[in-house]
Amino acid sequence: MxxxxxxxxxxxxxRTKYDPQTIHTKSQALNWEEQPIxxxxxxxxxxxxxxxxxxxxxxxxxxxxxxxxxxxxxxxxxxIPTNGEPxxxxxxxxxxxxxxxxxxxxxxxxxxxxxxxxxxxxxxxxxxxxxxxxxxxxxxxxxxxxxxxxxxxxxxxxxxxxxxxxxxxxxxxxxxxxxxxxxxxxxxxxxxxxxxxxxxxxxxxxxxxxxxxxxxxxxxxxxxxxxxxxxxxxxxxxxxxxxxxxxxxxxxxxxxxxxxxxxxxxxxxTQIPYHANAKVNWTVPESEEHSDKYNFPFCLKVSTVCNPIRWDTNLRGLEQTMIHRRSTRAFSGEPLLLEELNAILDFAYQPQHYIDQHLDRSPDYFDLNLVETFVAVSGVTNLEDGCYYYAPRAQELRQIRFKNFRRELHFLCLGQDLGRDASAIVFHTADLKKAIEQYGDRVYRYLHMDAGHLGQRMNLAAIHLGLGASGIGGFFDDQVNEVLGIPPDEAVLYITALGRCLQRASLSGQR
Structure with missing residues (x-):
């Protein structure tokens, strides 16, 4: 066994990690005749x-x-028009x-x-x-x-x-x-x-x-x-x-x-068997609150406190953003403003700041205590290049590595230009072994759904601000930790690249 x-x-x-030594040998040619509807x-x-x-x-x-x-x-x-069905x-x-x-x-x-x-x-x-x-x-x-x-x-x-x-x-x-x-x-x-x-x-x-x-x-x-x-x-x-x-x-x-x-x-x-007489305590434990895990001594700490994004009357700006959202295909390489990065993080992680706009102050996740966030900064005004840990409770970025990572990020994202040209790339990670100790193997589902949920909120915030965002699920897993200085016990779940688009779409309701 x-x-x-x-x-x-x-x-x-x-088994499903991408590795630069084997990715080309394991890749398979797509049979386009079998492409599912x-x-x-x-x-x-x-x-x-x-x-x-x-x-x-x-x-x-x-x-x-x-x-x-x-x-x-x-x-x-x-x-998108094609030769057959769009x-x-x-x-x-x-x-x-x-x-x-x-x-x-x-x-x-x-x-x-x-x-x-x-x-x-x-x-x-x-x-x-x-x-x-x-x-x-x-x-x-x-x-x-x-x-x-x-x-x-x-x-x-x-x-x-x-x-x-x-x-x-x-x-x-x-x-x-x-x-x-x-x-x-x-x-x-x-x-x-x-x-x-x-x-x-x-x-x-x-x-x-x-x-x-x-x-x-x-x-x-x-x-x-x-x-x-x-x-x-x-x-x-x-x-x-x-x-x-x-x-x-x-x-x-x-x-x-x-x-x-x-x-x-x-x-x-990872399935849960049915038991007709199962008794479940559905009460949320009082201690379920995200704690900031990494607090490195003497590191640079930058506040992310900012003015919340305004989504317009009756959330019309949010509705228009959801309808017109598109994943960004190319970034210009121009820097983001620190205020823009802060606003994106704020919308994703601080829902309590949006209750006056009638958004849920406590949206449902599976367990955000298990998900950590790191940001590789390559071009953000008034923010030194490097890798940062985002501490949501303290609302601050904590620098853990000093360097411009554009070349390395291009490699880590499987050679995609999005990795090279993004101004900031957000990495969601989890200590998989500890998560399994708490929820068993089914936690793998929970972790990735929570990461996708956070990524979508960042995506919508970026698009609303006239910026670009793209989720990246293909990356060299182990090399991410090595290059960025992320602790090796953190499994990388998801990447969201942020930057300025080569062609910026105009959306109603931009801030």
Whole structure:
């Protein structure tokens, strides 16, 4: 049995690292004839057209809010012409534009939304009611009676169609799937704030029970997250926070797994089994607050306290940013202002500064105590080049290495010019071994969704400020730690590159 001293999550992480010595030998030519379609189709069901409710003249408030929530979360926002079917773009970014996530609605049954199962058809902006039945009790049972499901009337379930991403990224696709899901969760959180809803994140559920409820072929598609949606226009749905993550036992005994089979095996190994009589304490522990981990003696410390970004009346600036957002393809290399970098970090990490704009002061994550943030600065005015640790509680950057890293960042980001030309690159990391001690192997999902959620907030803040942002999921894992001076026990989860675009798009609502 391989790697008996490490859990399957650690084994997966090591097996899917990119290394400069082997990356070219392991890469595979893409079979473009097998490129998956990023839309799910059904041969039956009743379709509900959501497009009319996007109009300001719509008189149906609830449907108008739901329509805006879905289009801002995962709706189509553009198209790139091709020789055949256009390549459609969505409000949520996805690695390689592959969009592995699917969005489902489960309704308890209301006059607006009859009971049953729905799939969001992003291509047509419709809801497909493909199963009409009382299913809410089954959802509650599969989620071990999470209190967020007691008063809410509908829930969003996010799934992953694994091959959509694995077609290009092979086994490493599992990382990107959960980063993409994190982007989507970030969009749902903010779109709910714009529409007077509140999502309650659930990552602890019985996987097989949810998969069966939604009629998934578990070899092809799996549930990733459940989000009961509270309607804040109804007082009874103003719910307290609940625990979002449940642990699994670390798996230390596993067979030799061939390349190409690791993703599927790992996903199965991190599932929570269903127990009809399971008792879960969903109360959030009082101690759950992010602590600043690294405080190096005598290091340069720079305050990130700033004026919050203003998102305009009724969050119109945020809505426009979500609709017009595009991942940046090229940076100019020109420096950012320190105030701009501070504003991006502030929006991502200090949600309490935005309650006067009716944003959630405490959005749901799985466990931000596990995620650390480092910033490699190559061009920020009034900030010395180098690598910094970002301390969110103290709201300051703490320098840990003195150097301009442009050349090294170009290498670390697999030779992408984005790494070389960015003004600042944000690295999300986690002590994987300690995280597994707390949550078991399932924590690998939680870590990457939280990193994607944070990355999406930074992405939107940068775009709103007229800057560029691009998420990078491909990098030389171990070399990042070596070059930047990040402690070796920190596993790199995600990279977000920030800078000035070669061609800056004009968005309404810029600060």
């Amino acid at each position: 391989p790697d008996l001293q490490v859990s399957i999550a650690e084994h997966y992480h090591e 990023p839309f799910k189709s059904y041969k039956f069901g009743a379709s509900i057209d959501l497009k009319p409710y996007l109009s300001e003249e719509s008189k149906d408030d609830w449907w108008q809010r739901l329509s805006k929530l879905l289009v801002c979360s995962y709706g189509l926002t553009g198209a 390549h459609y773009l969505r409000s949520s970014p996805s690695a390689g534009g592959l969009y592995p996530a699917e969005v489902y609605l489960i309704s308890r049954g209301t006059p607006d939304l009859p009971a049953g199962l729905y799939n969001y058809q992003a291509k047509t902006h419709t809801l497909l009611h493909f199963w009409e039945a009382e299913v809410w009790n089954s959802l509650q049972s599969a989620c071990f009676w999470n209190p967020a499901l007691e008063q809410t009337q509908f829930a969003i379930v996010l799934s992953a169609v694994f091959f959509r991403s694995a077609w290009r990224y092979q086994d490493r696709a599992y990382r990107r799937i959960f980063l993409d899901t994190g982007h989507l969760i970030g969009n749902i959180e903010l779109a709910c704030a714009m529409t007077d809803f509140r999502p309650h994140l659930i990552g602890g559920f019985a996987d097989e029970a949810i998969n069966q409820l939604l009629y998934f072929d578990a070899e092809q598609e799996g549930a990733i997250a459940v989000l009961p949606i509270a309607d804040l226009s109804k007082v009874r749905e103003h719910l307290p926070l609940a625990r979002t993550a449940l642990p699994t036992a670390p798996q230390l005994d596993y067979p030799k797994i061939p390349d190409g089979g690791l993703l599927s095996y790992f996903h199965q190994a």
